[in-house]
Amino acid sequence: MTGPKTTLGKVLLAGAALAATLGAASAQPLTVVELFTSQGCSSCPPANANLIKVKDQPGVLALSFNVTYWDYLGWKDTFGRQEFTQRQVNYEPPLGHDGPFTPQVVVNGSHDAVGAAPGEIQSLIAASGRTQGPELSLGNGKVSIGAGMAPGDAADVWLVRYDKGVVEVPVSRGENTGRTLPHANVVHSLQKLGRWSGKATTLPLPAAGGGLSTAVLVQAPGGGPILAAAAD
Template identity: 35%
Template sequence: MAPRLLSCLVKPSSSEKINAMADVEAEEQRQGGAVVVELFTSQGCATSPEAELLASRLGRGDFELGIPLILLAHHVDYWDYMGWKDPFGSSLSTVRQKTYVEALGLDTMFTPQVVVQGRAHCTGTDQEALLASITSAPRFPAPTFQANFQRPSPDTLQVSLSGALRMKVDSNGANVMVALYENGLITNCQSGENKGKVLSNDFVVRKLDKLCSIKDISSKKTVSGAVNFPLWEGFNSGKCVIAVFVQNSSHQTFGSQNFKLPENL
């Protein structure tokens, strides 16, 4: 079943909500919100496990950066011909990486590669460069989305979101993206460059879809929409998280949020 994009509505927020948010918004404007870190990786790449470990350490807070992070691991499929088909690999992840290669003016694609806030990139194993990219990345207030989760069918998760973006969107427009990712995945790699290794993967993007496209709205207007995600065999909501983030036409990332899924959903 393919993901189905439902309607996206834009309406003014109530004055009460705006007033209640004023102090929080001012503080977040000073401190900044989360930084989105996207890892492009593959179980078929010999150096990707090192990058995966670095990403997991970031997620655990090992480096004490004092910066909230949203980590997403996109498993590409162009390593599959090397003898091991990544069970999480996707042609859509490969297309997303190509989009960043073009937007950043790069010559080629490679794994492991990290893109930070859609603005900077580095090799996924280069700890120093990665930490520097994160600490220097621009930060933006998080949207005020509220999330509702439903299972309209056994193999479908519906994610409904409503809230203010807290950023003005001009006539160039922006997309609100929704990612469903999973932590704590273990794979016994039986062939390819990582043959014989037990691979641990976190932040694995299972599905990525567009909630809606918007333009010409103020930071205080409410955006509402829903996305249907097809689920996979063995789906465990307790291991899954929803990430929401805003990207402009240049694929630069602005506000972002994380939502843990309820257990036993």
Template identity: 40%
Template structure:
């Protein structure tokens, strides 16, 4: 969510040239990105959290749990909550001309808004977006703490697209001692810990970027229209 001053300039190289690469993850598989906005202080959320866990291991889905902070006041502070994720959810609501936000909510590929504990509806939207044609090809490679991102598009987008880096923790168990879920011990999956805006790409030519990454958390790169709008490409290393 970090801002880049000039939206239309190409992203410059951020690290030294790579010496050898791991096998790339390619966006030809076009995983569908499912963002779950959730909270440990929400009694309706555990069912959605459990459903997200079933999506977490799928290769055709990138499931991401973004814990919001606006339920912290009712007795339990979510240990994963980040105000930036609340801001992202509100931005989605504004882009969709909605007047409020709620949990649990899932956003599928940046455009579909659905109640997070309605798995049949979510599954239908995943299937729908799995069939969507994607104009952008995206590849990731990582070696010795350096991530290489390359992308190309077979058409020029009407506005520059945003390239974002996401990291997440695959699983954590939390004992809830207060609030609506008091007394429960809950398991959370794919907990987002970082969401960075790497730069903007006008799609007139190839996109190439190298950046430092630390730690063993899975790496996700998302290419998205501004707004936030539709997710046009995504890829993951884990």
């Protein structure tokens, strides 16, 4: 006969097993899609629209980084930050480019395309696959990174805060005067949390504010490949 305590124990164990399963599912490798865009760029809206089409695809982490170098055309990008521009600049030499341009889509830090043609981002996702680095998970106020092979001395660990969903931005000056531009998963901040040397590592994860979502990227330095990614 099964007593009440035994039954309760089985229920708790089943719940723990389910939680572990869900946690493992959330930590599966992702394909990271970064769109470098600008509200002052007349060529960018088609790429913005293509990112919206893939943002909810399973296994894809889609992020919009708004750059600042087109602000001089008459419209200061409302989401643009210099650190986002620098992130794109860092990508260009490894990707074989002389300098940054918009729109540009970078997948897993190692493959890129303009991203404005129909289906172009989806094709790049299919060709790039998912990250192949260490296990990475977020939870309980910490970032947990498993053991693995780190590039050189160590990889960078980046904290990304972004607004999950689509936001519409009316533009009143510049190349897109009079248009309302949709943006998907707009990044609001980018911060280096620390380094990963190949050993199992735990880093503190600051609480998010303002209703923003969180992603963490483990990446080779200097605009190198993204080794692992996780999002809440």
